[in-house]
Amino acid sequence: MSKVALVTGGSRGIGAAISKALKDAGYTVAANYAGNDEAAAKFKEETGIAVYKWSVADYDACKAGIAQVEADLGPVEILVNNAGITRDAMFHRMTPEQWNEVISTNLNGVFNMTHPVWPGMRDRKFGRVVNISSINGQKGQAGQANYSAAKAGDIGVTRALAQEGARAGITVNAVCPGYIGTEMVRAIDEKVLAERIIPQIPVGRLGEPEEIARCVVFLASEEAGFITGSTISANGGQYFS
Numbered sequence: 727m728s729k730v731a732l733v734t735g736g737s738r739g740i741g742a743a744i745s746k747a748l749k750d751a752g753y754t755v756a757a758n759y760a761g762n763d764e765a766a767a768k769f770k771e772e773t774g775i776a777v778y779k780w781s782v783a784d785y786d787a788c789k790a791g792i793a794q795v796e797a798d799l800g801p802v803e804i805l806v807n808n809a810g811i812t813r814d815a816m817f818h819r820m821t822p823e824q825w826n827e828v829i830s831t832n833l834n835g836v837f838n839m840t841h842p843v844w845p846g847m848r849d850r851k852f853g854r855v856v857n858i859s860s861i862n863g864q865k866g867q868a869g870q871a872n873y874s875a876a877k878a879g880d881i882g883v884t885r886a887l888a889q890e891g892a893r894a895g896i897t898v899n900a901v902c903p904g905y906i907g908t909e910m911v912r913a914i915d916e917k918v919l920a921e922r923i924i925p926q927i928p929v930g931r932l933g934e935p936e937e938i939a940r941c942v943v944f945l946a947s948e949e950a951g952f953i954t955g956s957t958i959s960a961n962g963g964q965y966f967s
């Protein structure tokens with residue numbers, strides 16, 4: 727039986743590329759999403775990958791959603807915490823709602839998803855958790871105090887859980903994408919992208935979602951068992967940490 731991989735935010739953008747790459751690598755994949763039913767239905771039709779709707783910001787919904795995935799497909803052995811949002815504003819204009827929404831999804835979401843699958847991974851003595859952080863969690867970004875805080879927090883959780891999971895055969899790693907050409911980034915003003923963002927990327931282009939997906943497939947593999955607590959930076963040379 728193939729291992730079950732659950733990808734949050736797995737129906738669009740980077741998550742969709744991760745879901746597809748894991749399927750191609752032989753995993754049984756479940757893709758979670760939050761609300762875009764149309765995109766999820768299209769993704770399911772095109773890929774044959776099962777989709778499940780709940781918010782990673784809601785602990786009880788995560789527990790129930792994971793229970794459903796496990797009833798349908800089997801125990802979750804690979805968890806990819808990819809779901810994420812932005813609510814950008816300079817700090818002096820940032821509202822508590824903007825702060826809390828981003829922390830709830832991008833940081834609490836990692837707790838809410840990982841906590842329910844952790845005991846099963848410990849019992850089975852195998853697990854792979856991959857957290858999708860960000861270059862802006864590594865270096866900080868003006869206009870993204872909320873996002874930078876959450877994504878830096880994801881790296882902290884990764885390192886703590888790597889130590890807790892090691893003896894139980896669970897690896898926990900982070901991938902920090904730079905600017906990747908998904909809807910999240912295409913939503914940035916074209917002029918800002920062309921004149922301010924792309925010139926800062928030494929390879930001279932945005933990354934492709936598949937370039938992040940390949941990192942995840944590697945970290946999910948049995949062969950990556952000695953790699954835990956690490957952060958792969960995939961950012962075209964924009965930032966070294």
Ligand code: NDP
Nearest residue numbers: 735739740759760761762781782809810860905906908910
């Ligand atoms: P997209 O906006 O393209 O897709 C986001 C996905 O996350 C969608 O499937 C969305 O579901 C889902 N999602 C959002 N909120 C929730 C929630 N509360 N519960 C469950 N699912 C949710 O994002 P990207 O593909 O660009 O980003 C994916 C990850 O990569 C994020 O964590 C992001 O922070 C990170 N990242 C992205 C970079 C980039 O350049 N694009 C750079 C660095 C990091 P739905 O379709 O229902 O809305």
